[in-house]
Structure formats: C-alpha cells, structure tokens
Amino acid sequence: MIKPFPESAMAATRGLHNSHGLVVGVGIKGPCPSPKCWTYFPESSSPFYRVTFLSNYSPNIAPPGHFLLLTETSYSEHKPVSRSGIVDAVVDGLVATRLITDRQRADIVSTHVFDVEYFYPVPTLDRDGALDTIQTYLLDRGILSRGRFGAWKYEISNMDHSVMQGVEAVDWLLLDKAEETWRPPARHAVTVGGPAAVRQALAAAGG
Ligand SMILES: Cc1cc2nc3c(=O)[nH]c(=O)nc-3n(C[C@H](O)[C@H](O)[C@H](O)COP(=O)(O)OP(=O)(O)OC[C@H]3O[C@@H](n4cnc5c(N)ncnc54)[C@H](O)[C@@H]3O)c2cc1C
Numbered sequence: 001m002i003k004p005f006p007e008s009a010m011a012a013t014r015g016l017h018n019s020h021g022l023v024v025g026v027g028i029k030g031p032c033p034s035p036k037c038w039t040y041f042p043e044s045s046s047p048f049y050r051v052t053f054l055s056n057y058s059p060n061i062a063p064p065g066h067f068l069l070l071t072e073t074s075y076s077e078h079k080p081v082s083r084s085g086i087v088d089a090v091v092d093g094l095v096a097t098r099l100i101t102d103r104q105r106a107d108i109v110s111t112h113v114f115d116v117e118y119f120y121p122v123p124t125l126d127r128d129g130a131l132d133t134i135q136t137y138l139l140d141r142g143i144l145s146r147g148r149f150g151a152w153k154y155e156i157s158n159m160d161h162s163v164m165q166g167v168e169a170v171d172w173l174l175l176d177k178a179e180e181t182w183r184p185p186a187r188h189a190v191t192v193g194g195p196a197a198v199r200q201a202l203a204a205a206g207g
Helices: 007-013 086-096 102-107 127-140 148-152 159-175 187-192 194-204
Strands: 017-029 038-040 050-053 066-075 108-122
Touching: 007 127, 017 086, 017 102, 066 086, 066 108, 086 102, 086 108, 102 108, 108 148, 127 148, 148 159, 159 194
Parallel strands: none
Antiparallel strands: 017 066, 017 108, 038 050, 050 066
C-alpha cells in the first residue's frame, strides 16, 4: 500500500472500470457431453457466456464416471446477476443449451460458486488518460505495474500477454530493451529518465 496516495492519482483510479464474475462448477454423474475444451454461448438462453469442460483436461479432475463443467457469468452495475439464484439459473442454462438433459438434473452431485471481483478490465474512454497518470506516478517510485489488472488493459490481458508483459518489463529494467506488449505513456521517458533511474529508485528503496 502506498501512503500517502495523492488525490490526483486516486482520482485517476476512478477512470478504471472492471466487470465481476460468478464462476459456477457443476459436477455430474455420467459421460462428458463433449470432447471439446470449451464453448461460448452468446445466446440469451443461458446466464453464462462460456462453459469449460474441465474434466477433459485431466482424468484427475473428476472421479471416474463423472464430468465437471465450469461456467462463467459476468456481472456489473450495468448487468446485475443474482448470486443467490445463480446455481439454479446455470443448471437451467445447461438444459436450455442441451449440454445436459432435463433428466440429468438428478445426476448433479456437486456445485460450487466462486465470486470473482476483478473479472475483466473493461476498456472505456477515460481509461488511457487514467492509466497515464497512474503508471507515471508508479514508475516515478520504481514500480512497474504489469499483468491483467496491473496494466488494466483488456486487449493485452490474456495469459500469454500477461506473461510477456512480465518478461519484457524485466528486459526493460535490466537490458534497456523497449517493451512491446505493454507500451509506456509518452510522459514516462521525461519523468523517470529510463531504466537506470528506476534501478536507482529500487536500490534506494532497498529493492
Ligand atoms: C474468468 C476468466 C477467464 C479467463 N480466461 C482466459 C482464457 O481463456 N485464456 C487466457 O489466455 N486468459 C484467460 N484469462 C486471463 C488470465 O487468467 C490472466 O491473463 C492471467 O491470470 C493474468 O496473470 P497475472 O499474473 O497478470 O494476474 P493473476 O494471475 O491474477 O496473478 C496475480 C496474483 O497476485 C496475487 N495478489 C493480488 N494482490 C496481492 C497482494 N497485495 N499481495 C500479494 N499478492 C497479491 C493474486 O492472489 C494472484 O495470485 C481469464 C481470466 C478470467 C478472470
């Protein structure tokens, strides 16, 4: 935690927006209905937008003779979803999308709900200005903020992007090599004077 955190940087954080998500796992007795990894469901017949056939990833994920589905439902102030009714809504959605039959409701052996506060960083018109202020403030203090919610950029926040952001941040710091996945705000070079200045700031902070 950075204390005191200046009002200008605090005000900028109000330009960052994110969605939340309800992840529901459903364990069912019987053979998995699909050999796929996952499927997207844009239709309104289900609350979830994606189902992952999790037990297809490893025989150790579900007991023999069972399969495990993992569903993802996003929510926000613009799209409220009831947490209390989510399991029933998901099971109805599994039937509506014909992943399971109505009769298989009786074969459900377990359900699990995981409420994820930071689900997707949502791109908005005020985002880039906010990030300019925040990233410049952090870098001035020797902090490289990268990754899904570290960079807060949806378009470079998948697993592969996030890993490369970390790799490239270290290359920038140690080898002075420009980052490519994540791009610095124009003000950075002027404000911090490049990786040598950040290394100095880190050393001064005992890092
Ligand atoms: C629902 C969902 C579906 C996704 N699907 C895909 C997909 O299909 N394909 C894909 O490529 N990517 C997918 N992603 C994105 C993927 O999960 C991220 O890109 C990746 O995990 C980001 O890595 P990260 O290191 O930036 O953050 P994380 O993996 O979130 O790691 C951050 C870590 O920091 C820890 N942490 C937080 N605060 C503190 C603190 N104060 N002190 C110490 N530790 C702390 C957290 O506990 C966490 O372990 C999905 C993400 C979500 C939420």
